[in-house]
Amino acid sequence: MITSDSITRAEVEDFLYEEAALLDRWRLEDWLELLTHDAEYEVPSTDAPLSKTGDALFLIADDYSRIKARVKRLNDPEAHAESPRSRTRRMISNVRITKRQGTEIHVAANFSVYRFRYGYDVRHFVGHYHYTLWVEGPELKIRKRRAILDNTELGAQGAVSFIL
Amino acid sequence: MSEQQPFIIDDPENLIFRLNRRTLSDPSILDEERIKIFDRSWIYCGHASEIPNVGDFETRNVCGRPVIFCRDEDNNVRVFLNSCAHRGAQVCRERSGNARRFYCFYHGWTYGCDGQLKTVPAEESYPSNFKKRRFSLREPPRVEGYKDFWFISFDPEIISLGEYLGDAKDYIDLVVEQSPSGCMEIIEGTQEYDIKANWKLLVENSFDDYHLVSTHKTWLDYMKDSGVEIRPPKGQGLLLPTHGVGKNLGNGCAVIDNINFRGRPIAKWISIYGESAKEEIEKIRQELVERLGEERAARVADTNRNLVIFPNLVINDGSSVTIRAFWPLAADKMKVTAWALGPSEESKNARARRLDSFLTFYGPGGFATPDDVEALESVQLGLQTWRELEWSEMTRGIDKEGEQLNTDELHLRTFWRQWNKLMTLEA
Numbered sequence: 364m365i366t367s368d369s370i371t372r373a374e375v376e377d378f379l380y381e382e383a384a385l386l387d388r389w390r391l392e393d394w395l396e397l398l399t400h401d402a403e404y405e406v407p408s409t410d411a412p413l414s415k416t417g418d419a420l421f422l423i424a425d426d427y428s429r430i431k432a433r434v435k436r437l438n439d440p441e442a443h444a445e446s447p448r449s450r451t452r453r454m455i456s457n458v459r460i461t462k463r464q465g466t467e468i469h470v471a472a473n474f475s476v477y478r479f480r481y482g483y484d485v486r487h488f489v490g491h492y493h494y495t496l497w498v499e500g501p502e503l504k505i506r507k508r509r510a511i512l513d514n515t516e517l518g519a520q521g522a523v524s525f526i527l
Numbered sequence: 528m529s530e531q532q533p534f535i536i537d538d539p540e541n542l543i544f545r546l547n548r549r550t551l552s553d554p555s556i557l558d559e560e561r562i563k564i565f566d567r568s569w570i571y572c573g574h575a576s577e578i579p580n581v582g583d584f585e586t587r588n589v590c591g592r593p594v595i596f597c598r599d600e601d602n603n604v605r606v607f608l609n610s611c612a613h614r615g616a617q618v619c620r621e622r623s624g625n626a627r628r629f630y631c632f633y634h635g636w637t638y639g640c641d642g643q644l645k646t647v648p649a650e651e652s653y654p655s656n657f658k659k660r661r662f663s664l665r666e667p668p669r670v671e672g673y674k675d676f677w678f679i680s681f682d683p684e685i686i687s688l689g690e691y692l693g694d695a696k697d698y699i700d701l702v703v704e705q706s707p708s709g710c711m712e713i714i715e716g717t718q719e720y721d722i723k724a725n726w727k728l729l730v731e732n733s734f735d736d737y738h739l740v741s742t743h744k745t746w747l748d749y750m751k752d753s754g755v756e757i758r759p760p761k762g763q764g765l766l767l768p769t770h771g772v773g774k775n776l777g778n779g780c781a782v783i784d785n786i787n788f789r790g791r792p793i794a795k796w797i798s799i800y801g802e803s804a805k806e807e808i809e810k811i812r813q814e815l816v817e818r819l820g821e822e823r824a825a826r827v828a829d830t831n832r833n834l835v836i837f838p839n840l841v842i843n844d845g846s847s848v849t850i851r852a853f854w855p856l857a858a859d860k861m862k863v864t865a866w867a868l869g870p871s872e873e874s875k876n877a878r879a880r881r882l883d884s885f886l887t888f889y890g891p892g893g894f895a896t897p898d899d900v901e902a903l904e905s906v907q908l909g910l911q912t913w914r915e916l917e918w919s920e921m922t923r924g925i926d927k928e929g930e931q932l933n934t935d936e937l938h939l940r941t942f943w944r945q946w947n948k949l950m951t952l953e954a
Contacts, residue, residue: 406892408716410622417879420716420867423892424883432752436745436894443742444897481908483723516719517891518862524897 367463367498375470375496376458378503383453386526391434394526398505399497402427405509406527412511422523437525444524449480451525457491467506470494474510476527478520486520488527489513532917535947537940544921544940548913551725551906554858561855563949564838565590566681568779569691571840571852572596575604575675576712576871582625582640586617587864588854589679594667595619595629596677599641606670606679607642612662629664638664674703675711693777698784698834702844704827705793706870707814713850714882718865720891722853724903725910726839726861729853730942732899733841734783734833736771736933737923742902746888746895754798755789771933773924779837779945781938787831790846792869792881794828799887800880807876835938837945847885859907865890 378397385394406423407414416424425433436442454475462469476488495507510527514520536545550556570589573596577585584597586609593609595618609617611631618629618638628645629638635648642664647653667679671688676699678688689696703709722729732738740747750757771785790797794812796805815824831845843849848868853861869881888895921943924935931937 408718410719411716414715417875417882418715420714420718420882420885420890421892422718422890424886429887432749432894435752436749439745439748441744442898444901516717517721518719519721521720521722521891522897522900523892524901 367466367468370460370463370468370496370498370503372458372460375460375468375503376455378496379455379458379470379472379492379494382505383455387451387453389437389448391437391526395431395434397503398427398430399499400427402430402505403507403509404430404433404526405507406523407509407511409512409514409516422517423527433526442524444522447480449478449525451479452477455492466498468494468496468498468503470496474527478525484519488520488523533947534950535943536918537944537947539925542922542926544925544936545918546921546943547917548910548919549917550946551727552858552910552913557855557858559950561591563952564946567685567949568682568838569669569671569678569680569685569688569836570838571836571850572606572670572677572679574711574713574850574866574868575672575677576710577623578604580625582627583623584619584621584626584640585623586619586621590681591854592667593617594679595664597640600627600639601641604670604672604677605640605642606667606677607664608667610665611636612644612664618664636662642666674699674709691778692836693780694774695776695780695782695834695836698776698782698832698844699842701827701830701832702842702848702868704815704819704823705848706872707818708870708872710871711848711868712871714867714869714878716867718863718890720863720900721856722861722863722900722903723859724861724900724907725858726853726855727942727946728903728906729861729863730835730839730841731939732903733843733851734773734781734835734933734938735936736783736785736833737936738899738902742898743895745898749887749894750789750799757789773931773933773935773938775937775941776834779942780835781941782832782834783933783938785831785933787829787845789831790884791828791831792847792877792884794824799884804876804880807874811877835942837942843889846888847881849885849889 382397404425407421411419437445440446455472457473459471461471472492474492478486490512493509497504497506532547534547534550536543572589573585578598581598581600584595586595595607595609597605599605609619611618613636616631616633618631627640637646639645644659644662668683669680673688703711747757773783775781787795794808796808815827834842839853841851849865850868851865853863855861867885886893890896921936921939924931924937
C-alpha cells in the first residue's frame, strides 16, 4: 500500500504542475477529478490570512458542493466576469512537504499567477498555497487547498473570478 | 469652449430623466466632486466595534485623507488626521492595533490617543513662542456617530448627522435590532478591491434590482440548484409589503426594500443553510418576536434592504449584512472596502452561516459580485463614447403616482438629484 512516506517532492511537484496546467487551460471538469469529495478551497481576505472560515470573512470559502457549483457557474457563458474567459498563467515554485501523516501530506508552495483580460494591464496574484493532499491508491488527491495572497489588498487584482 | 450640457435633465412632467455621461467619464468632474460632494457630505469612517478598547485604532483613507479611527483614554471614539503637526509624516503606520501613544518616527514627536502632543525631543531649541498645545493632531471639522456607525465631515457647517441620515435611520435601526443587545460588530476579514469604473456606477448598481435576472443568471441558477425558491412569494399577508419598493429617504439617501425569499441568517431559513440550522433559526426568530413583537420581527427577519447613504456608503441587509464604502481613485477607477456585520452575541454556528451566506452572493470571489464588477467595467468601457452618446436613460417608474418598485429607478434618481444639487450649488 502506498502511504504518504513513499511520495517524493518531485511527485508532488508533478501533481501541482498538472493541476496548474488544467486550470490554465480552463479544463475545470478535469480539475474537479483531482479533488476528494470532502475537498475545501479557500482564499482568506488579505488582511486576515491566518483566520478560520466560520470566524472571519473570506474571499472564497468553498466546500465540495460549492466548488462544484463554482465550476458549473464558470462553465456557463453567463458567468460574465469570465466570459470571455481571462487567460491565466501559473508559476508554482518552492514546493515543500511540510508534514506527512498516514495517507495525508501537507504541502506548501509559492504561486505567481498572471491574469490577462481585454487590453487591461496584467493582474498579478502573488502568494502561497497550503495543500492537504490525500494518497488514494496510486493517486494523489486534493483534500484542501488554501491560496494565501501576499497582496496587502486585492486592489488592482479586482476579482478572484477564476480558480486561484 | 462651447457651453456644456447640464449634468442631468430632470423633467418629470414630460417623463424625462436623462443623465449626461460626462458625469461618469470626464476626468475634470472628479476634482469638483472631491470638493463639492465628498467634502460637503457626511462620510462613513468606521464602526465602533472595530475599536472596542481604550487605545484601539484603525488607520484608513477617508475622502483622500489618511485618518486614525481610535478610542481615547476616556473611552470616546476619536478621529484624527494621520499627519504629524511638525512636518507631516504619518504618526501611525500600522493598519490596526492598540497604542497609548502615536509616535512620529521622523523626528520623534509623540502624541497621546487623545491627539495631544506629549513629547518633543530637544524641545529647548524651539523659541519661546513654541507651545505644545498648538500642535495637537488635527481632527476633521465634524465627527458624529449613529448607533455605532461613525461618520466624519470636512464641512464645519453641515447639518447634524442625525438630520442628514433622515429616514435612513429607520433602516439602520432594522440592522441594529438584529442583535438582542443592540450590539452589532464588524467581523474579522476585509474585502478590498478596485473596480475600473466610476464610483457612482457602484452607487447605482448597489440598489439596482432591474439588473438581477440578466446579470446574475448563474447566481439564480445556483440558488435554484440548491433547492431555494427564487420567485417572490405572492400575497404574503398583512404584515409585509407584497412587493419590493424603492424609496427616497432624504438628502440623497435612498433604499430598496424587498420581501425576502432567498434566505436571511436573521431569521429566514433556506435549504442552503442545511436541515441542522432550522432549529437555531427558529430560536433566533422567537427571540426577535419576544423582543420586538410579531410585526417588527417580521420586518427585521423577512425583508431585505439595500440602503445607500449619500454619497458612498452602502448597507446591504440581505443574505447577510454588508457594509461597503468606496472611493474614487480616478474618473474611471474606484477602490471598494467591504465588511461583514453581525450580532456580537451570535453563536459560532450562526456566525459561520452568516459568513457563508455572505459569500454565496457578495465579494470578489462570490457568485454574483464579480459579474457586477464586469457590468460596471463594461459600462465604463462603453462610456468612452460619451462625447457622441451623451445621455443615459433613467426613467423607470417616472410616470407612476405614489409607490415605486425596487426595479424602478426613483432611488437612482434620488441619488443623482442630490449629486446634481451639490455640484451646481454656487460656492
